[in-house]
Amino acid sequence: MFNEAPCQTLMVKGLNAQSTEESVRQSLGKFGAISSIKVLPVAAGKTTAAAFISFTTLEEAMWxxxxxxxxxxxxxxxxxxxxxxPPRDPMKGGKGKGGKFDATGPYSMTGSLHKxxxxxxxxxxxxCAKGDVCGFAHGAHELNGRALSC
Known part of the structure; x- marks a missing residue:
């Protein structure tokens, strides 16, 4: 489920249940420059919080x-x-309810899934004049399956 390959975004568990973006920034910001924080809601029955924290450099996140x-x-x-x-799956969308439908959806033969x-x-x-609807890859990141990002 979790990514073993280093990336700039970390999942941090064991935070105080009342954690806010600001309190997490105060706790961990002294160790590296934070670009974004998403504190997750505390699950029922849990006594600690978790957050996704993105650092400005891979080196800071690794440290x-x-x-x-x-x-x-x-x-x-x-x-x-x-x-x-874990890597974000572009097929699942993000930031909001549900993903967006576009020409690179799961049933499209032109999506990065098939490039x-x-x-x-x-x-x-x-x-390429065709842009995102082109059936061929526009870089190594689009080859051989989904282009996943951290």
């Missing part, structure tokens, strides 16, 4: 995952469990 994991910081509920966040060859026009010219 925190390696050095702060297992520590109890002042104001936090207990030892922090820090793991690399197995590079676009020769893109390779030679550096752009």
């Amino acid at each position: 925190i995952a390696e050095n702060i994991n297992g520590m109890t910081l002042p104001g936090e509920a207990g030892p922090l469990e820090i793991v690399y966040a 197995t060859k590079m676009c020769s026009f893109f390779q030679s010219q550096g752009f």
